[in-house]
């Protein structure tokens with residue numbers, strides 16, 4: 001899993017609140033009342049709080065200490081724990097595991113480990129409900145960054161895993177889940193501000209830029225945004241080309 005333990009939690013909460021906002025729809029896939037729920041990759045706890053407000057008995061897990069510190073401050077009474085989604089065991093089993101906008105951060109070869117951890121912490125019949133970046137998520141942005149890197153003699157590799165419905169269903173079924181719902185859909189997403197796209201890239205696409213000097217990083221982001229204007233700037237507003245994979249599965 002990409003180590004995202006150094007998030008600027010305040011900036012994330014201020015500028016990218018659309019991430020948990022969209023997650024509210026994913027919660028609707030959970031069936032039942034007063035469920036015990038693990039919020040996997042809970043970040044600053046925005047959705048953990050929503051789950052608790054719906055009457056569920058929820059705990060949040062994340063590997064970012066900055067995000068967890070904010071979660072503990074803003075969600076008193078909710079339990080939050082530090083943990084790696086690909087390597088955790090808990091002393092209890094849950095009715096449901098919920099995850100929003102997290103699973104694409106896990107490298108493809110670590111996905112089976114994450115699914116085993118999720119399976120093991122669920123009761124039989126328990127629900128695994130999630131949304132993540134799906135096949136061709138942010139493809140225009142990644143393609144343009146690849147071009148900008150190449151123009152400077154650098155290699156760009158997308159540091160995320162964006163599966164198809166078929167790929168992810170196979171993984172789930174191979175781990176002992178039955179898929180009950182699956183949908184892959186485009187969701188162009190407004191990025192606030194005049195420099196919305198550059199700021200989004202700076203916040204979320206870090207690994208390919210690691211080790212490059214600040215000036216070069218800024219130039220690449222600026223040139224990528226300029227080149228993407230015809231495709232992603234509409235009516236003076238930036239939209240990222242998100243594609244979501246929303247699924248629900250039960251443990252057999």
Ligand code: BEZ
Nearest residue numbers: 101104132133137160204
């Ligand atoms: C996503 O939620 O799809 C996503 C966010 C940041 C980087 C990559 C993907």
